[in-house]
Amino acid sequence: MRTVKELRLAGLFAYLAALVLGLLSSYIVHALLGGGGRLGWGSFNFFGLLEGLAFLLVFTFSLYLAKKAVRVPCTTLLTAGLVWPTPAWRLAKPLPRVEALEAYEGRGVALLVQEGRPVGLLGLSDHILALEEVPSVEAEVAASELYPLFLRQPLVLVVRGEEVLGAIPREAFFRHLGV
Template sequence: MRTVKELRLAGLFAYLAALVVGLLLSLLLHALLGGGGRLGWEGFNFYGLLEGLFFLFAFTFTLYLAQQAVRVPCATLLTAGLIAPRPAYRLAKPLPKVEALEAYEGRGVALLVQEGRPVALLGLSDGVLPLEEVPGVEAEVAVSELLPLFFRRPLVLVYRGEEVVGAIPREALDRPGLGLK
C-alpha cells in the first residue's frame, strides 16, 4: 500500500519522464527534417506544425504508458503530483467502543475492547470478527490504494500504530473527488 507522498512522487516522475521523452523525440524529428521546423519561434511552417503534433502524440502516449506502469490516479499524473488522493485517516469514521459483548446493542459496527486493546469487530454479517480477519491500513495510505481490500470485507480499518483510528465503509469510496480514477 502506497502513501500519498509516494503517489505524488510517482506522478511527478512519470510526468517528467513523459515530458523528456516527448521533447527528445520531437528533437529527433527536428534533426531528421533538417532543422527547418519553426513553431512560434521565428515564424510558422509545416515542419514546425509536424514537430508540435509529434511532441503532443509522444507526450500523451508516454503519459498513458506511465500511468499503466506506476498505477497513479489520472489527476495525480496530469498535475505532476500536485493533486493527490486523500489519506485514509481523512475518510475514516470513528467506531464506538464496547467493553463487553453483552453491552453491544446491535446498532451499527462497533469495536470490542478488552483490557484497553481492540480485539474484535461487532456488527458485520459474520457476528464477532477478530481484528486479524479485517483488512486494515496505516493512516497515511492513499484512498486510491484501498479498492482491492473491499473485495474481502465491506469495510477497512485504519490504524495509527496500534490504535484503531476508525473504519472506512465501501460506500465512502463512491463519492466523487477522491482521486480514484
C-alpha cells in the same frame, strides 16, 4: 499498498519521463527536418507544426503507458504529483467504542475495547471478529489503493500503529470514487 507519498513520486517521475520523451522526439524531428521548424516563437511554419505534433503524440502516448505501468490516479499523473490522492485516514469514520459486550446495542459496527486496547469488531457478523480477521491499512495509504480489499470485504479498518482511527465502509469508498 502504496502510500500517498509513493504515489506522488511515481506520478512525478512518470510525468517527467513522458515530458523528456516528448521533447526528445520533437528535437529528433527538428534535427531531421534541418532545424527550420518554428512553432509559436515569433512565427510558425509547417516544420514547426510537425515538431509540435511529434511532441504531442509521443508525450500523450508516454503518459498513457506510464499510467498503466505505475498505476497512479490521472490527476496525480497529469499534475506531476502536485495533486495527490486522498489518504485512507480522511475517508475513515470513527467507530463507537464498547467496553463490555453487554453494552453493545446491536446497531451498526462497534469496536470492542478491553483494558484500553481494541480487541474485536462487533456488528459485521453474528459473532465477535478479532481485529486480525478484519482487513486493516495504515493511515497514510492512498485510498485509491484499497479497491481490491473492497471487492471482498464490506469494511476496512484504518490504523496508525496500534491505534484504530476508524473504518471505511464499502459504500463510502465507492461513493468517494464516484461509482
